[in-house]
Amino acid sequence: MDKIRVLIDGKECFGSPGQTILEVAKENDIFIPSLCYDKRVEAYGACGICVVEVAGNPKLLKSCSTEIEPDMAVRTNTERIKESRKTNMELLMSDHHGDCKGPCSLNCPAGTDCQGYVGLIANGQFEEAIKLIKEKIPLPGAIGRVCPHPCETNCRRGLVEEPISIAWLKRFAADVDAESGNPFIPECEPDTGKKVAVIGGGPMGLSAAYFLRQKGHAVTVYEQMPYCGGMLRYGIPQYRLPKEEVLDQEVKLIEKTGVEIKVNTRIGRDITFEELKKKYDAVLVAIGAWVSTGTGCKGEDTEGVIGGIDFLQSVINKTPPDLKGKNVAIVGGGNTAMDCCRTAVRLGAKNAYNIYRRTKAEMPADEIEILEGEEEGVIFKNLTNPIEIIPGEEGRVKQIHLQVMELGEPDESGRRKPVPVEGKTETLDVDYVLLAIGQAVNSEGIKNIELTRRKGIAYDPDTYMTSEEGVFAGGDCGNDKISIAVEAMADANKSAEVIDAYLHGEKIKHQMPYVDIRDDFDEEAFEDRERKFRKRMGQMEANKRKGNFKEVVYGYDEEEAIEEAKRCLECGCGNYFTCRLIEYTNLFGASGHARMAGKKNIYDFKDPDYKGEDYNDDHPYVLRDPNKCIHCGLCVRMCNEVMGIGALAFVNRGFDTVVKPALERPLEESGCVSCGNCVSVCPTGALQARVTQRKPIPLEVELVRTTCPYCGVGCQIDLKVRGNQVVGVQPAFGAANEGILCVKGKFAYDFIGHEDRLKTPYIRKRGKLTPVSWDEALDHIAENISKIREESGPDAIAGFSSARVTNEENYLFQKLFRAGIGTNNVDHCARL
């Protein structure tokens, strides 16, 4: 038959009569998106994403059903098409009710895949866990110890009883990795020949260096202090984060990726900023905020008044003030203030007073820090505010005069505002005053860069570029955004992406991918969950720890970590990484779907008022969530047209349509044969494979093509592999199966990683199976087989392999018999 010539986006393509535009485009590698097309079932045309324009036709045409005609001129990506696709996705998303990612990950400034690594720990895949963490956090041991963990604050397990100990689990994974003797170091791309200077070796600088190095750039970190780590090293006390044992080790790993670190080098003193700009293709300013700020009260310049971070730094540098037997007042309510209090206690202070103008409940410090400080004897002078620091005769601090406060009306932040109680004051006798109020930036040496009003480095929050071309900034030093370490790492990751593009001659803006979030959870939603409180971590008793700087908490052991990780509620969608709905939402810029917001078609099976199917979610292999369904009908059509079963169908009409099992019975009783092809074709998370053997984790996986071992048909499958575990199967388009599988091929893969699987050879010795080494076993087999073959010939031997071996193993097995032993007496017991 003659070929028909068509032009698709100006490209000449040829197709056969009867072929659709979509088919011809696919054959010619021209991308036309679609959510409801599948060549194995009849064209459906419901999604409308595949629309194209054809010259001479005023309408948008669905390419999945429009047949090609001679010399047709097709456009697949005009503004009108993009606009239609965008609104289409907006409408779909406006009716989507589900979480793409868990609140843990979404609330981590660095976007760490918390659910992912918690799940991996639950499954005992510690190596994979650290790899995943290190995609975002280069210093996980440090962050796991000191992070104020917004992930946990937002963890939904908190609605059940207590959040997952996400930070401690991170620390666990990092410690296991560090102690493994072979800690994980990411691979770097080939050298690009581009050079980047990073000013500052703190969390921001080190992390940016780490990410940029992975992209193949030569990175040099300039650090003014003798050691890297920034505030993690000099601002966090040893008892919370051991320096040599943890932080320095992690810095070394960064160095091992090829990052050059120059310590004791200050810009403007040892090398000029201008020189750096000349020498490097890009410069990143990550100098942090190292200036301690005061309250502005009288007497702040008195001898004996020390900035909080300056004090902590002096302790790390082993040049602390002598606090033994002294009275110390620490002003401030944040973690730095707590660090100062607890450090003062450890230095032998007689009384360590914490001065804070609100109550404990309003303190920004972590609750655990306050609690542990209290245990160690810190005296909390809440609802007091310094008025004056009064010097003694020799000019040193003698007293601190305090205004007594009370809580008034809430301010804009919702916290109740402290107001002075008229005429009520208090005076404490003190020898030192530590001011842990706030920090500021000292940008001395970084010349000719625009600064913020508060003297921070100003940069574009989307491109991270400063007023100077090729000079970038982030972390505490920029845009007056002094925050926690993980926030700096987030900046590092984002700016690295932008800098990388810049080094390749592109200017991009960092953009967070859009995700859908459910906000309708409350305690009631989890009432049916078993209460299981978090695993407490062992720690040193207060009286044992307050006299030294040893690390307070011990860390989880494997068993504790696994048990804790198993508490995860698995909020994020299991199909996030394969979901075409969210992919297209981002692709077509439909993130602003709020403008389409309206009622959602929600099926709440737990709702006692829900009238309908006696919802039974017990299907052994298929997990359903109609609230994520986009009504593409692929599952229904696959089940009906290809499998000839009809277990699933559309119920109701219009907006209320929902996919349900036939006759609204439980899916298992609907004639379903559990082939899972519905799951395989679902473009969203509405139908997912139920995972029972391990914790289901949404992860990016590697696909390994193989042949299903169960019968002789030879269905091609892709094993989904993460680390050393097979975590799922998806059908491949082999000649025998065209992307179709049966229940065995799709779901019965758990034997591969099953804990009962024999991994050690056994030999029956004196009637008892005894584990032996591989060498011994192989010798035993070889010896006996050789003997039989010599005595009775090769055909006296027959081999039979288990149904639960992979195709590759079967291949080797038969090869051994045919080529090695010389017999065709070999078979596989699951053969049809």
Added chain:
Amino acid sequence: MKVVIGQGSCGIASGAQQTAGEFERYIKEMNIRNVTIEKTGCIGACFLEPIVDIYSAEEELEGRYVNVFPEKVEEIAKAHLICGKTADTYLISKENEEYLNLQKRVVMRNCGQINPESIDDYTKKGGYKAAEKAVKEMQPENIIDEMEASGLRGRGGAGFPVWKKWKATREQESDVKYVICNGDEGDPGAFIDRALLEGDPHNIIEGMIICAYAVGASSGIMYVRAEYPLAVERLEKALKQAEGKGFLGKNIFGSDFSFDITLRIGAGAFVCGEETALIASLEGQQGLPKIRPPYPSKRGYWKKPTNVNNIETLANVPYIIENGGALLASMGTEKSKGTKVFALAGKAKRGGLIEVPMGTTLKEIIFDIAGGIRDGGKFKAAQVGGPSGGCIPEELLHTPVDYESITATGAIIGSGGIIVMDETTCMVDMARYFLDFTAKESCGKCNYCRIGTRRMLEILERITTGTSKDGDIEMLNELAEKVQDGSMCGLGQTAPNPVITTIRYFRNEYKDHIVDRKCTAGVCKFETAQQ
């Protein structure tokens, strides 16, 4: 003498059966001889029902009595049947006669004239002659040529040339082909198909026979909605009668052409009026439209070539074959030939069915034929084409009703419903009302239709309750355009029409609602503002 009482659904609803009972009782009581009582279908003047026609022995119409409620029967019967004088008080008025006289009857030519339950009545009027002529004297190709000459376009709404559809089915090679008559008239306010089935079922059957012969089909299906029980009953009778006479079955008119018709009842989904959804429903599947191509003419019922025509379309066929296509083509406009039946409802003085040549203006229909607005009201707009149609304001009343002109206003001919509205109708509320209907009737297959119509409805609900937001009109327009563009079938493609046209012609009313929270028609009740 013959007393003929109109007993279509409209007549029955007005009490025609009681009227007939009264006549029967009176004639029996008075022992009046040589008087028979018969029934007929709807003549179209529903506002005059029950209508009683009294014919002389020579079949001359002697008197047409209107609004004959049972209490009037004695007086009329006494005067006319006993005294031989017409009971003038109850005769149809001159003015109301105009209603009928100004029309042009093609498809309704027998409605209200014959007893629909009698095949003899139909054959006496020349019925089945066209089918006989077609089968015995014409080649299928000639029939299609004749259809082409008539210029007839599909009356189901889309206005696709009938001959093209027939030809496409004819050209398919297949062992089996089907003809389906689409009687799933789901538009609220439209009752044309019902009246045709109730008033002249044989005309439709005959049209189907001719069509089947022309396209080469051996099997036919009548798909009638369950909400039309009387039509179903009369159709069942008619089919039996036609079979009995050999007009259906094997070797029709002694030829080698065989054809039978099965009657199937719809289950009430509006979308099943769409041909592919109708076919899916006939196959026992859910009534979801399928994407076209392939068209049913290529791959229809049970994947066989299938020709689907609307009832009114088929009702034209015997007339065309009997009189030649040119006669029909002489009526109407250049591109829209023949007549069209409209169902007039709402605030028109005279409501019912009217058949007029294509090209008649809306003004003629609403003011000359229907007599304008009742109760002294002032015309505001007419919703033309049912819930999927659009509203046409006063300044466009000169628009001739033909496919192109009506479409140009933003409305559609659709199934032929015309709802006349006066100043007491709020146009925003009307748009909300119709969209509520189409959104509920959306099958849910296409994203744009399923979610888009719902979002549009939500906006309209906001506007009519005083909770609208800035940009709501713009959002409505944007969604309307995209829903039209992105929907597979006629339902979604036309659902936004009432919204688009009301915004186009009555934007001020929208603004009143949004900005001033005011409904001039006094229909919308606004939630009291939060203090």
